Amino acid sequence: MGFMQMLEAAWARNDSLVCVGLDPEPQRFPAALRDDPDAVFRFCAAIVDATADLVCAFKPQIAHFAARGAEEALQRLIAHIHAQHPGVPVILDAKRGDIGSTAAYYAEEAFDRYGADAVTLNPYLGRDAVQPFLDRADKGAVLLCRTSNPGARDLQDLVVRDAAGGERRLYQHVAATVAREWNANGNCLLVVGATYPEELADVRRIVGDMPLLVPGVGAQGGDVGAVVRNGRSAAGTGLLISSSRAILYASAGADYAEAARDAALALRDAINRCR
Amino acid sequence: MGFMQMLEAAWARNDSLVCVGLDPEPQRFPAALRDDPDAVFRFCAAIVDATADLVCAFKPQIAHFAARGAEEALQRLIAHIHAQHPGVPVILDAKRGDIGSTAAYYAEEAFDRYGADAVTLNPYLGRDAVQPFLDRADKGAVLLCRTSNPGARDLQDLVVRDAAGGERRLYQHVAATVAREWNANGNCLLVVGATYPEELADVRRIVGDMPLLVPGVGAQGGDVGAVVRNGRSAAGTGLLISSSRAILYASAGADYAEAARDAALALRDAINRCR
Numbered sequence: 133m134g135f136m137q138m139l140e141a142a143w144a145r146n147d148s149l150v151c152v153g154l155d156p157e158p159q160r161f162p163a164a165l166r167d168d169p170d171a172v173f174r175f176c177a178a179i180v181d182a183t184a185d186l187v188c189a190f191k192p193q194i195a196h197f198a199a200r201g202a203e204e205a206l207q208r209l210i211a212h213i214h215a216q217h218p219g220v221p222v223i224l225d226a227k228r229g230d231i232g233s234t235a236a237y238y239a240e241e242a243f244d245r246y247g248a249d250a251v252t253l254n255p256y257l258g259r260d261a262v263q264p265f266l267d268r269a270d271k272g273a274v275l276l277c278r279t280s281n282p283g284a285r286d287l288q289d290l291v292v293r294d295a296a297g298g299e300r301r302l303y304q305h306v307a308a309t310v311a312r313e314w315n316a317n318g319n320c321l322l323v324v325g326a327t328y329p330e331e332l333a334d335v336r337r338i339v340g341d342m343p344l345l346v347p348g349v350g351a352q353g354g355d356v357g358a359v360v361r362n363g364r365s366a367a368g369t370g371l372l373i374s375s376s377r378a379i380l381y382a383s384a385g386a387d388y389a390e391a392a393r394d395a396a397l398a399l400r401d402a403i404n405r406c407r
Numbered sequence: 408m409g410f411m412q413m414l415e416a417a418w419a420r421n422d423s424l425v426c427v428g429l430d431p432e433p434q435r436f437p438a439a440l441r442d443d444p445d446a447v448f449r450f451c452a453a454i455v456d457a458t459a460d461l462v463c464a465f466k467p468q469i470a471h472f473a474a475r476g477a478e479e480a481l482q483r484l485i486a487h488i489h490a491q492h493p494g495v496p497v498i499l500d501a502k503r504g505d506i507g508s509t510a511a512y513y514a515e516e517a518f519d520r521y522g523a524d525a526v527t528l529n530p531y532l533g534r535d536a537v538q539p540f541l542d543r544a545d546k547g548a549v550l551l552c553r554t555s556n557p558g559a560r561d562l563q564d565l566v567v568r569d570a571a572g573g574e575r576r577l578y579q580h581v582a583a584t585v586a587r588e589w590n591a592n593g594n595c596l597l598v599v600g601a602t603y604p605e606e607l608a609d610v611r612r613i614v615g616d617m618p619l620l621v622p623g624v625g626a627q628g629g630d631v632g633a634v635v636r637n638g639r640s641a642a643g644t645g646l647l648i649s650s651s652r653a654i655l656y657a658s659a660g661a662d663y664a665e666a667a668r669d670a671a672l673a674l675r676d677a678i679n680r681c682r
Contacts (some may be wrong), residue, residue, distance in 0.1 A: 227529070234430070234470050257556060258560065281533065283535035283538075285585065287531055293566075306562070
């Protein structure tokens with residue numbers, strides 16, 4: 133089953149638009165895990181097991197593993213999700229993108245080595261830099277469009293002139309280009325931050341029903357109601373609303389997994405009240 | 408010694424603007440290495456040892472290691488360069504960039520885990536996504552500007568309107584922004600592909616003496632003379648002209664390291680004839 137089918141099924145089965153981001157920060161782990169040499173895997177697996185029936189996807193962020201040489205823990209974690217919670221897609225948050233031959237190696241890393249179902253990509257290098265990802269029709273290609281950070285304004289909000297002489301912002305150009313030209317296999321998604329709800333509405337108008345990955349609720353302050361109203365598709369889905377720290381570190385005590393479940397449930401229900 | 412001082416010293420000491428890209432592809436290794444479990448490290452270390460006195464930098468490309476789980480070989484390779492060839496800077500070609508807290512983990516990965524002296528970065532997410540790299544004043548931050556691939560046109564060549572109402576292409580805006588705003592520590596460089604010599608001249612006019620990393624000579628077809636004429640700084644340096652495949656795979660036989668040396672020497676001399 134391809135990524136898009138997995139996602140559709142997970143939206144329906146779990147009645148959830150929540151994506152839990154797996155960003156392990158050992159200094160925030162509960163005391164019981166501090167001296168555990170396998171703490172990164174155990175912490176993340178406990179979060180996964182506590183929330184898998186409440187989410188539409190998991191999103192491990194690769195830098196949190198790579199900074200400490202924990203690639204093997206990341207591989208095991210993704211294998212654990214596939215084995216224990218089949219049907220919940222895994223989006224590897226890696227923001228890759230490079231010229232042709234190297235992009236193929238990055239695709240191999242994400243899909244073959246790690247077994248991810250989708251990966252986040254940076255569009256700055258253009259189409260050929262993401263083509264090896266687009267070509268994997270059963271995998272999701274999640275292109276950065278309008279990110280949730282303040283610096284997103286530096287490039288993404290610039291006014292650009294298109295070939296026909298019309299003007300629009302760079303993120304709108306990216307949305308239109310991905311929707312019209314890069315999505316031949318129907319496997320593209322876009323990243324649009326929750327902190328800019330008007331831009332989210334803009335992107336939704338441009339891309340039709342394409343799924344949008346929306347980080348920035350919770351710790352970054354994005355408003356859930358505005359995200360759902362402005363970002364949902366005609367079917368009332370079309371969103372993966374991603375939360376990491378607010379779920380992972382809901383409790384610093386031994387009850388961290390239960391607290392994560394409570395936080396994921398509260399987010400799911402808050403979202404569903406606005407759908 | 409910081410990255411910029413290392414680079415200046417290596418330009419002078421080796422009289423060379425050549426940067427050798429380390430992009431290991433085991434299927435192209437000589438037969439003698441094919442069954443060696445440590446082939447990736449051995450191949451790259453042999454290339455390094457054969458060319459270290461002819462280059463201004465080495466540039467390992469991380470996807471070529473990550474696709475096959477060879478992070479440990481990459482760590483050992485960079486440590487080998489530092490130990491055996493002190494003073495030759497190592498640029499980790501990783502094209503990173505992510506929002507604030509995650510960018511800090513990527514900086515930790517590049518500089519602390521791998522011990523790189525510089526890293527390539529993607530500017531699409533804006534300044535805060537590269538700030539943790541800019542803050543490491545002793546390390547180089549190599550921002551993508553105008554890349555060497557055909558798809559570079561998709562975004563980088565778009566005409567954008569700046570705050571003052573002037574018009575320029577996106578890559579020119581990136582060059583100007585990095586030079587004026589992101590380079591407070593004097594540790595920024597830009598990537599400009601050899602395949603677009605006019606754009607290289609443009610960028611040189613915008614950024615003064617900032618060093619430019621120029622991939623795309625050799626296998627990608629960029630012209631050395633045009634690169635040097637259009638890209639050199641006032642001092643006749645200011646360039647890291649990167650070649651990977653044309654040097655690494657100059658011979659498929661047991662003489663691959665000697666052949667790599669010959670190819671690096673020929674490139675260095677071809678460049679120096681144009682300076």
